[in-house]
Amino acid sequence: MAYFRSHILVSVDPICVEKGAYDLIDAFQDELVKQGLVDEVQVLETSRIGDPHSEGPDLMVYPEAVHYANLSVTDVPFLVEEHFVKGRVAEKFMREIEEVVDEELSAPQAKEVRIVLKNIGDIDPLNIEEYIARDGYLALGQVLLEMSPEETIQEVIDSGLRGRGGAGFPTGLKWRFIRAAEGDQKFMICNADEGDPGAFANRRVLEGDPHSVIEGMIIAAYAAGASQGYIYCRAEYPIAVQTMKTAIEQARNFGLLGENILGSEFSFDLEVRMGAGAFVCGEETALMASIEGKRGEPRPRPPFPAQKGLWDEPSNINNVETFSNIPQIILNGAEWFASLGYEKSTGTKTFSMAGDVKNTGLIEVPFGISLREIIFDVGGGIKDDKKFKAIQTGGPMGGCLPESYLDLPMDYEALDKAGSILGSGGLVAMDEGTCMVDIARFFMEFTQEESCGKCTPCRIGTRRILELLTRICDGKGKPEDIGTLRMLCDQINENSLCGLGKGAPNPVKSTLEHFLDEYEAHIYEKRCPAKVCKALIRFEILDGLCTGCTLCARNCPVDAISGERRQLHVIDPDICIQCGICEQICPYDAIEIK
Amino acid sequence: MPVEVKVDQDVRKIVRTLVEEKGPEKAELIPILHEINSELGYISDEAIKELSERMNIPSSHIYSVATFYRMLSTEPRGRHVIQFCESAPCHVAGGRLVWEKLQRELGLSKGETSEDEKWSLITTSCLGVCGVGPVLVVDNNIYGNVTPEQVPGILSNYE
Numbered sequence: 001m002a003y004f005r006s007h008i009l010v011s012v013d014p015i016c017v018e019k020g021a022y023d024l025i026d027a028f029q030d031e032l033v034k035q036g037l038v039d040e041v042q043v044l045e046t047s048r049i050g051d052p053h054s055e056g057p058d059l060m061v062y063p064e065a066v067h068y069a070n071l072s073v074t075d076v077p078f079l080v081e082e083h084f085v086k087g088r089v090a091e092k093f094m095r096e097i098e099e100v101v102d103e104e105l106s107a108p109q110a111k112e113v114r115i116v117l118k119n120i121g122d123i124d125p126l127n128i129e130e131y132i133a134r135d136g137y138l139a140l141g142q143v144l145l146e147m148s149p150e151e152t153i154q155e156v157i158d159s160g161l162r163g164r165g166g167a168g169f170p171t172g173l174k175w176r177f178i179r180a181a182e183g184d185q186k187f188m189i190c191n192a193d194e195g196d197p198g199a200f201a202n203r204r205v206l207e208g209d210p211h212s213v214i215e216g217m218i219i220a221a222y223a224a225g226a227s228q229g230y231i232y233c234r235a236e237y238p239i240a241v242q243t244m245k246t247a248i249e250q251a252r253n254f255g256l257l258g259e260n261i262l263g264s265e266f267s268f269d270l271e272v273r274m275g276a277g278a279f280v281c282g283e284e285t286a287l288m289a290s291i292e293g294k295r296g297e298p299r300p301r302p303p304f305p306a307q308k309g310l311w312d313e314p315s316n317i318n319n320v321e322t323f324s325n326i327p328q329i330i331l332n333g334a335e336w337f338a339s340l341g342y343e344k345s346t347g348t349k350t351f352s353m354a355g356d357v358k359n360t361g362l363i364e365v366p367f368g369i370s371l372r373e374i375i376f377d378v379g380g381g382i383k384d385d386k387k388f389k390a391i392q393t394g395g396p397m398g399g400c401l402p403e404s405y406l407d408l409p410m411d412y413e414a415l416d417k418a419g420s421i422l423g424s425g426g427l428v429a430m431d432e433g434t435c436m437v438d439i440a441r442f443f444m445e446f447t448q449e450e451s452c453g454k455c456t457p458c459r460i461g462t463r464r465i466l467e468l469l470t471r472i473c474d475g476k477g478k479p480e481d482i483g484t485l486r487m488l489c490d491q492i493n494e495n496s497l498c499g500l501g502k503g504a505p506n507p508v509k510s511t512l513e514h515f516l517d518e519y520e521a522h523i524y525e526k527r528c529p530a531k532v533c534k535a536l537i538r539f540e541i542l543d544g545l546c547t548g549c550t551l552c553a554r555n556c557p558v559d560a561i562s563g564e565r566r567q568l569h570v571i572d573p574d575i576c577i578q579c580g581i582c583e584q585i586c587p588y589d590a591i592e593i594k
Numbered sequence: 595m596p597v598e599v600k601v602d603q604d605v606r607k608i609v610r611t612l613v614e615e616k617g618p619e620k621a622e623l624i625p626i627l628h629e630i631n632s633e634l635g636y637i638s639d640e641a642i643k644e645l646s647e648r649m650n651i652p653s654s655h656i657y658s659v660a661t662f663y664r665m666l667s668t669e670p671r672g673r674h675v676i677q678f679c680e681s682a683p684c685h686v687a688g689g690r691l692v693w694e695k696l697q698r699e700l701g702l703s704k705g706e707t708s709e710d711e712k713w714s715l716i717t718t719s720c721l722g723v724c725g726v727g728p729v730l731v732v733d734n735n736i737y738g739n740v741t742p743e744q745v746p747g748i749l750s751n752y753e
Contacts (some may be wrong), residue, residue, distance in 0.1 A: 014736045015736065015738055017736075018735055197684075197719065197720035197724070198682055200722035200723065200724055200725075235665050236665075237722060274628065275624075276624055276663030278664060279719060290624065291621060292621055293623035293659070296663070297662075354725065355682075356686060361725050434686065446681070581691075581742070
């Protein structure tokens with residue numbers, strides 16, 4: 001291997017690619033050739049490192065760990081000259097690491113413990129050697145050479161690791177079931193169909209540290225006695241799919257996949273399968289149907305996949321994050337892992353923070369941390385110093401929890417008890433300007449559209465709920481609607497075939513429980529307290545503040561605003577479509593929502 | 595994308611080559627449909643017919659699969675496909691105003707294709723770049739932190 005004195009790591013996540021990361025890489029290559037540095041400085045791709053608000057893609061230069069941002073292709077000759085020829089930092093483009101606001105992954109906060117995210121942003125995901133240099137595949141060697149499959153299973157059971165896809169089933173136990181099952185061939189499947197809106201932890205792991213997932217899967221396959229594996233990745237993640245394919249190829253070339261892995265008796269191979277845009281495929285039986293080339297519709301369980309899974313053979317499905325934990329558990333021991341976390345939820349969990357929180361992005365914290373710590377200490381609080389209103393946990397099947405639940409310790413049981421779920425770790429924070437009825441309607445729109453249509457409670461029930469919620473938001477709600485909603489929620493929950501249907505009513509149920517006053521205001525007073533629902537608000541221009549600048553009138557898409565220059569303007573409520581553009585652009589805050 | 599209109603003969607050839615490449619096993623159906631969708635812009639009746647013969651799978655099954663998945667289309671689409679992320683994090687971050695602006699600007703509603711076949715406007719499920727919502731994708735280009743004011747500028751990038 002050639003020796004390079006410096007490495008330039010250019011971020012090639014979707015956002016940086018859009019900003020021209022690949023052009024920058026080409027420009028660096030050209031310039032390094034020109035300066036005769038091509039044998040000394042290597043240009044590599046890495047996942048997200050930088051500030052999404054910078055005008056150019058971000059990059060890191062190692063070993064100095066200098067972070068550059070706001071670069072364009074034309075800046076490259078200057079930077080190469082300064083940094084690599086003259087050997088001094090080009091301060092113009094430099095960013096202090098502490099100041100970097102990475103919207104997806106900031107420097108670890110005091111409360112974070114990184115197991116799953118430990119390599120992300122620090123290694124070149126497309127270079128297996130960098131993973132190996134960080135103890136990669138050491139755990140696999142240990143397992144294959146020193147441990148029996150049963151010992152491996154026991155270690156994972158002792159660690160207390162539970163499924164990170166959301167259900168929280170003990171991982172080791174699941175492996176024991178498939179090991180005991182009889183079948184000609186057993187399959188090990190990775191669920192990388194991260195469909196929950198707002199959750200992107202799996203994408204980051206697949207794109208940033210693919211080998212940790214592969215290593216976890218090989219160990220799992222050894223323990224379970226599986227000979228073939230599949231990574232089912234959603235098609236919305238094209239970069240993740242490509243990264244996994246490359247990583248698998250590399251692992252194969254290193255003898256880590258295929259026949260007689262590391263000279264042992266154990267053989268296992270791996271393939272990537274791509275979804276085609278169906279949320280329900282995250283459900284394990286639907287996922288297997290999709291791999292088989294069918295519509296991704298769930299089927300009743302039992303039989304469980306461990307008995308009859310993919311092509312009716314024993315199969316085991318775990319989430320990306322679950323697999324990614326495995327090598328670290330083997331290396332550091334079950335006891336170490338079990339010492340992290342809270343009660344029956346051991347280890348750490350990644351959370352994807354989105355919505356109205358200041359620092360959106362990915363964090364990894366031990367179980368047991370409170371929502372308050374996550375939102376205010378790690379997340380920096382609510383944007384624009386507005387008031388916190390609710391947090392939606394666990395994706396579209398989760399519930400919305402109000403302020404009084406913020407001291408809840410985050411673990412599977414506590415969230416379940418609170419009427420929400422941990423799910424895949426999506427957190428959407430909402431400020432005081434959010435209408436909870438509108439949010440419930442929004443989530444129902446999602447589940448209604450994503451319902452596969454196989455079972456009646458989910459197919460028709462979610463539609464009925466959506467109709468009721470739309471009616472309430474339109475100001476046409478009736479007093480009996482609340483009772484009907486509650487009844488529908490219970491029936492869908494009890495009678496649906498799969499987790500999607502069972503969880504679908506959660507956003508409605510939880511908002512009915514915690515924000516009933518808002519439903520009542522919509523129904524009885526025909527009022528939207530958060531001033532969101534269009535049918536229940538009107539826009540008015542305030543005399544005294546309006547200067548007659550005509551900006552609103554010129555920007556109104558339906559010409560609902562009239563008035564002479566320097567005179568008070570008026571909105572015609574019959575024409576106004578409540579789009580809110582005037583309120584947003586008025587420089588004098590003269591437009592009020594009533 | 596953008597795609598050219600293909601005649602039936604070409605369609606059959608594309609399908610044949612794909613089946614030869616990937617094999618006629620049923621498990622390859624979805625990967626093959628993906629390829630057809632990106633080459634033709636949609637999965638035409640002709641493609642389904644040819645696929646059915648080559649893979650020995652009833653065309654009803656192929657149709658049922660092609661219509662099940664959101665990213666596969668059985669209707670022709672415009673030269674440029676705009677996908678708007680309709681997920682909660684983008685919604686909370688102001689996506690609704692961007693979505694309304696998009697529809698007004700294009701004169702299209704969800705799922706529609708413009709008469710001049712330039713644009714198709716569809717929604718997508720979460721793309722996992724929620725940190726920079728609202729997000730929209732034109733062809734293969736992702737735009738993050740989009741405001742309603744930026745919409746005309748983004749659209750003007752496309753011929």
